[in-house]
Amino acid sequence: VEDKLGRNRTASTKPNGPRTLDCDLLWMEGEIHGGDKLRLPHPKLGERDFVLVPLEDLVHDPARFFRYEGVDVKEPEERVGHVTQELGTL
Secondary structure (H helix, E strand, O other), X not given: OXXXXXXXXXXXXXXXOOOOOOOOOOOOOOOOEEXXXXXXXXXXXXXXXXXXXXXXXXXXXXXXXXXXXXXXXXXXXXXXXXXXOOOOOO
């Protein structure tokens, strides 16, 4: 999906820089992995506001849910990538 939508993964691009699209597997019920290519739950899941806030559309309280599942979830003011406006209709 990333390739079809023009994601550039050349050596000149920054690993965490701006990109067209980034698809990550964040969490799977009952699955824990710690490999080089796949880590579940995603190691930065609980510190990214741009992940947790949109999940509120699917899960009533994603922070509470993930904390219950053992994920370290930061308080909103301690997170990165703060959501500052609605994305609108996609």
